[in-house]
Amino acid sequence: xxxxxxxxxxxxxxxxxLQLWKSYERFEGNSQFSTxxxxxxxxxxxxxxxxxxxxxxxxxFLENIDRVDDRESSEKETQLELFxxxxxxxxxxxKALIFLFLEGQSHKEIGQNLGITEGNARVxxxxxxxxxxxxxxxxxxxx
Numbered sequence: 001x002x003x004x005x006x007x008x009x010x011x012x013x014x015x016x017x018l019q020l021w022k023s024y025e026r027f028e029g030n031s032q033f034s035t036x037x038x039x040x041x042x043x044x045x046x047x048x049x050x051x052x053x054x055x056x057x058x059x060x061f062l063e064n065i066d067r068v069d070d071r072e073s074s075e076k077e078t079q080l081e082l083f084x085x086x087x088x089x090x091x092x093x094x095k096a097l098i099f100l101f102l103e104g105q106s107h108k109e110i111g112q113n114l115g116i117t118e119g120n121a122r123v124x125x126x127x128x129x130x131x132x133x134x135x136x137x138x139x140x141x142x143x
Contacts (some may be wrong), residue, residue, distance in 0.1 A: 016041045089135050
């Protein structure tokens, strides 16, 4: 979700693995290992995103996508495209909130991963969801 291009995604994955490797000896066991991994990965992604922000933002839409003729499938595909387009308009923290939410994490886990309180995570997530809906509505579409 943080990088649009496959090459950038692969670079980010390598950077995350490197940071996990470097910081493993500092894992104290005060939280679940998966929570620690999310936190290191997320911080690495946010830092990497800041460095890569110098690149100009652009959207690439494929003209000739193979589509199933089924209207329902086409509708879901349209919804997904609009969702990802809207997510790209969010700031890095909002992207992280949505990503962690889509991963099925609780408000408490999201708060731990982002270093904020559970209540703050809940408020920020609700505001981010509202912002996504507003962005999607500006595209002339409502779910």
